Amino acid sequence: MKTKTLIFLLFAVAASVFATKEFSSQSQNDPWTTQQLLAPADLANTLKNPKSPQPIVFSIGMQAVIKGSIDIGPVMEKDNLDQLKQKLDKLPKNSNIVVYCGCCPFSRCPNVRPAMALLKTMQFTNYKLLNLPQNVKVDWIDKGYPVSE
Amino acid sequence: MRTLILSVLILLFGSMISTLSAQSTGLEIGNKAPEIRLPTTKGDTVALSSLKGKLVLIDFWATWCSPCVEEQSQLAKLYSKYKQSVFTNGKGFEIYGVSLDAKKSNWENFIRTNKINWIQVSDLKFWRSPVAKTYNIQGLPFNVLIDDNGMILAKNLHGIDLEKQIGSFLKK
Structure with missing residues (x-):
């Protein structure tokens, strides 16, 4: 159970980091x-x-x-x-x-x-x-x- | 007996109202498309109503609109494929291109360079064109498909959806 929770949390963190990176790179393109x-x-x-x-x-x-x-x-x-x-x-x-x-x-x-x-x-x-x-x-x-x- | 006559009269009146309403000018499917009368690059005015009898695609576009420009090659294929076709709701297919360009040279050059051979009209008023207001255009590209009587059959279809819709009206 703990392993599953840990995997889920890691996935959630990775997804949010990726989303933030995507968002910020789009914003950075605009002057x-x-x-x-x-x-x-x-x-x-x-x-x-x-x-x-x-x-x-x-x-x-x-x-x-x-x-x-x-x-x-x-x-x-x-x-x-x-x-x-x-x-x-x-x-x-x-x-x-x-x-x-x-x-x-x-x-x-x-x-x-x-x-x-x-x-x-x-x-x-x-x-x-x-x-x-x-x-x-x-x-x-x-x-x-x-x-x- | 009186009740029966009254009921028939009410039904007739209701049917008349519904017919009138279906033929009213508007922007919904089933409405009569508002008239457009605008000049071509040569200055001759072409009225949308002059195309009565054909299946017509009113294509609102501009040379500054990149998706519109990309779509022109597909329109050329559709025009070539269906120009002479007989439909259940029109004999022949026509495209009535309405440009929201502001500069005549851009508009003319694009038509010439891309060998566009269907009707092209514009008042060169960009987003201030009264037609943009009449047709409540929120963005480009935008199109309206109308039948031989100028009634709206479909709105804002692009790509495969547009081709399928036109093809579905072919007379078998």
Whole structure:
């Protein structure tokens, strides 16, 4: 009985270590932390309140859907990534920056990783990734948040 | 006698209501698929309703959507296989591709490079396309299979499930 219990415990520990390793390696692949994810509702509230300090919002995907955002284009393309770098070169390192794509879930998005990696490499200190788990339609447009004209 | 006439009238009325409801436009299986009228790469407008009489797959996709791009080769095979087939609910098979691309050049280049020979339309409005709202699209790829009268037969089938479903409608 004791041997069986011991084997079960060893198996459980091994499984949990494996699961943790898997989880952490997936997280390590993404060039952002959970704290750097910005909730769409928070950005929408900020944009709706002109008295609130406004972030610089870059669209790094297919189309600048969010009101007031700067259209860089998909940064999976080198020219667009270079254009983002040029814009960032002119900004102080502590600028309040938000980037978003919203084509598809992060796991499939070809644009969020190059943009966040660039911000990290350039040593910006106050940048966020807009958390659009499905896409910009479901998580922004359908919620009635401000869109560009 | 009066009770009998009244019962028959109630049954008739109920049947009329149920028929009307079954033909209403909506997104459920059995509903009439909402109309789409969008331009092709050349600018000509093609209405979904113009395909009446055929079995039609409405394929919502975009060049920026990797699973959609991967699926195009399977669609090409299905199109080639069933284009001229006779189904229990349509004569011939057509694909009505609706792209949620934002850039015309990306859309055009993909169609040309991949020799896509079925109908392709787009308003190039990305996720802001009114069609995405009308069809309540939550993510890509997404598709709707409709019969010769534009009634929804199936939704969001991919791979072998899609092929089986189309094949099941073949007239024996």
